[in-house]
Amino acid sequence: MLSYDELTSPERALWDAFPEGRRVDLRTGAPEDNRVAEGGRWGPERTVRAAVIAELLLGANTAQPGAVACLRLAGARITGRLDLAGAQIAYALWLKGCWLEESVDLLGASTQTLVITGSRVPGIEAYSARLEGTLDLRHSVVESLASSPFNHVSTALSLSDALVTGGMLLNGTEVSAPGGWAVAAGGLVMEGGVTCRGGFVARGEVRLLGAQLPGGLFMQGAHLVSPGPHGTALALDNAVASTLDFSDGFTANGTVRLRGARISDNLTFEGAVLNGPPGDGPSLVALRMQAVDLDFTPAQPPSGTVDLRGAQVSHLHDSRNSWPDVVELDGFVYGSVKAVEAGERREAVGRRDFVAHRVAWIRRSPGYNPQPYEQLASWYRKDGHDDDARRVLLAKQRHRRRTLSPAARVCGHLLDATVGYGYRPWLAGVWLLALTLLGTLSFGAHSPHPVKQGEGAPFHPLVYTLDLLIPIGGLGQRTAWYWTDGGLQWLAYLLIAFGWLLTTAVIAGVTRALQKN
Helix, strand or coil, rough: CCHHCCCCCCHHHHHHHHHHCCEEEECCCCHHCCCHHHHCCHHHHHHEEEHHHHHHHHCCCCCCCCCEEEEECCEEECCEEEEEECCEECCCEEEEECCCCCECCCCCEEEEEEEEECCCCCCCEEECCEEEEEEEECCCECCCCCCCCCCCEEEEECCCEEECCCCCCCCCCCEEEEEEEECCCCCCCCCCCEECCCEEEEEEEEEEECCCEEECCCCCCCCEECCCCCCEECCCCCCCCCCCCCCCCCCEEEEEEEECCEEEEEEEEEEEEEECCCCCCCCEECCCCCCEEEEECCCCCCCCCCCCCCCEEEEEEEEECCCCCCCECCCCEEEEEEEECEEEEECCCCHHHHHHHHHHHHHHHCCCCCCHHHHHHHHHHHCCCCHHHHHHHHHHHHHHCCCCHHHHHHHHHHHHHHHHHHHHCCHHHHHHHHHHHHHHHHCCCCEEEECCCCCCCCCCHHHHHHHHHCCCCCCCCCCHHHHHHHHHHHHHHHHHHHHHHHHHHHHHHHHHHHHHH
């Protein structure tokens, strides 16, 4: 333990101010002398040893009656490592505009509010720490730790398994661990909100695996400019949060992972830029993600794949330019869809172009999967738009046809042309009317020969044509007359064949439609 006589002048000022919570400001009046980036050049008159700060926070100078002890220091060059690992700290720490020579170690510590703003810090280790209050690092530069006993890659801000009863403020903060983990916070419990607005920059992966964020994560305008070792910019796998806000120019040059994340309210990418890692890496991976409201209206289509397999949302908002060339949708479930057009959000129903757009959206998914079509058709039916649902199911059958054998594709084309796979039964009526007209005109221009002279009903071209087309029962015309003209006889055979084909197609198509509806 240091004695008072061993303290330097700025350290004595800090020692004397601590019991009353007074701030010690070592900054000069000249702005050029207070640039934190050049804090390593500050002289003894602005230098405070980290050991002095640690002793004060551990109760070396007790509080005055009627005052709240607090360490407040501005404009200082802090030498040595601020080692508070495992400590029980009853006082808040406020550092503003300071340059720290070495890292801050809060491993397993229990402390109060920690504020390090506008400062330069070579790493913060707070693994399994408990912070009663707020963690405020606004406008600071936090660089990677030289080493960490719990992370195998370089890390700038380590909060794994930590508990913060307040919020975390990272507005304007630059957290830098290129090729490593800018933030390692797996298992973090942050009872307040996490805000990363106002120019927040992360160089390296931001890891919040399994984090609990009931106050939400707000990253409007944040820039994740350098992906981690696996091309991941932000990892929120299995995290639980009230809100995830990646809007207003949020930029991720790497994969954003939300696998298994549960968002009780809003997940938004409005105005975001999702570049994805170089090559064929995905821009967004949200397998089995759950959210109430998903706003996917980025500033431009993501450069890589968007994976929503198994995800569930109550409300989906998107636009015609939201999606990349490849979208994984198998198992994606949503309660409603609203399209954003000219700044307005409207239900994506009641217009054929909306249906075509939705079908084209599903076609962006590799291969053939029936579930995305069934999901979309189910939503249209639930909203009372059965015609749109039938268009979607027809598109599903046409997509499925591509995966079949050549013989099955031929049957599929027949069903499509005649009854639209049962979803357009009126097509059979069109074919029947056209063939009836053809037969009536062709047979009415010629005279047939009776099978038995003087017997049978008189010849009627219309009835004779219908008798050929209807394979069940009989109208007495087909068996009573025959043709010596070879062309008309072949036309009769052709109409019989078409009658059987139309009947078979109608039965198959209607059966399929009834089974699906």
